[in-house]
Amino acid sequence: HELLEETWRKFINKAPLINKNFELIFMRAFEDKFSHSLARRMKADSFLLKGIIKNRLKKFLTEEKKRDVLRVICLEEKFKSVVNIDGLSLNFIAKVDRIDELRNGNLVILDYKTGNLNLTPVNADKLQEMDFSRESIKEKIKSFQLPLYYHIVQQYFPDKELSAQLYS
Numbered sequence: 001h002e003l004l005e006e007t008w009r010k011f012i013n014k015a016p017l018i019n020k021n022f023e024l025i026f027m028r029a030f031e032d033k034f035s036h037s038l039a040r041r042m043k044a045d046s047f048l049l050k051g052i053i054k055n056r057l058k059k060f061l062t063e064e065k066k067r068d069v070l071r072v073i074c075l076e077e078k079f080k081s082v083v084n085i086d087g088l089s090l091n092f093i094a095k096v097d098r099i100d101e102l103r104n105g106n107l108v109i110l111d112y113k114t115g116n117l118n119l120t121p122v123n124a125d126k127l128q129e130m131d132f133s134r135e136s137i138k139e140k141i142k143s144f145q146l147p148l149y150y151h152i153v154q155q156y157f158p159d160k161e162l163s164a165q166l167y168s
Helices: 002-011 020-036 038-066 124-129 134-141 145-156
Strands: 069-085 088-102 107-112 162-167
Touching (some): 002 020, 002 069, 002 088, 020 038, 069 145, 145 162
Antiparallel strands (some): 088 107
């Protein structure tokens, strides 16, 4: 998260330009962060993890080049809202990893995931048929984080089409 926030910050209110120069800056920042944190803790085993992360980050940049982003709206931004559930008002603060505005005017909430988590809900048809027990919701929905982000961010941008994506 920190690496992405620091390197993407220059794209706030601009389209990300992921060229060779940016890739060099991005990978240098990764090398620096890795050597100052994980490499010190892991010692000799760190070279394997470093190779895996480096490969994943290169794939990340390749995918980012394909996206049709007009501008990055925010990074690691806090959005506050009161959510009413069954007559109970709950205060939420959602710290959203990133919001992009696409060239078609739609907004996309991006939630970075660093683990190999399967947080994708089952398809919509199955959700409509499910039993609304705690166990069923946990099995089918898996994570309320992204739907909650969607709900809260939608209040800040009511006139925009909004979608949300997990970015592994």
